[in-house]
């Protein structure tokens with residue numbers, strides 16, 4: 001079997017990471033959560049006080065030169081989790097505070113430049129499933145399988161709301177729906193690498209589909225081309 005690259009892009013909270021993680025596990029590939037990298041940079045910027053009002057893009061890009069981002073395996077759950085300068089920040093990057101600022105930060109050209117370079121390095125040997133917004137269009141345009149995921153905003157917000165509640169966050173459904181809509185808008189309208197479906201990507205609407213069916217469909221598709 002040959003090793004391929006799989007790019008999964010789409011709107012926020014469409015279940016990209018769940019599908020990507022399952023696919024990677026079943027194929028024995030590595031999984032890269034590119035959104036976690038933008039979230040970790042956002043957490044860093046918040047900690048540095050660079051997001052009060054308009055983001056201080058220049059200073060952030062300058063400070064990022066000294067910042068190390070990588071993924072390390074968490075032996076407790078077998079998942080690869082993001083580290084910011086060696087600190088596991090997987091939990092801290094999932095808060096609504098980070099979610100509310102991440103689209104601003106990911107629109108900064110210098111931030112994208114650094115992260116895209118890192119993501120390309122991580123994916124250079126194939127045998128990778130990467131999810132995000134610009135994987136099929138910019139990061140791994142040569143990926144052999146590209147999926148573009150979508151679902152109605154209400155369904156996506158309900159899924160994310162449940163996830164946040166399970167994690168003990170105090171949020172309302174309305175707040176989550178507002179965040180989902182805002183991120184969709186900002187991600188699709190930014191100047192640098194806006195969210196869009198690659199020409200050769202398969203459009204996958206999972207509004208009425210359970211996790212198992214999604215996995216079965218994409219997995220069998222992957223097996224056909226491997």
Ligand code: C5P
Pocket residue numbers: 012013034035036038039102103104106107131132133134135183187
């Ligand atoms: O995938 P996730 O929802 O965790 O991504 C968080 C945010 O990171 C997105 O809303 C988007 O602003 C940004 N992002 C991006 N490009 C990627 C992955 C994520 O701009 N490849």
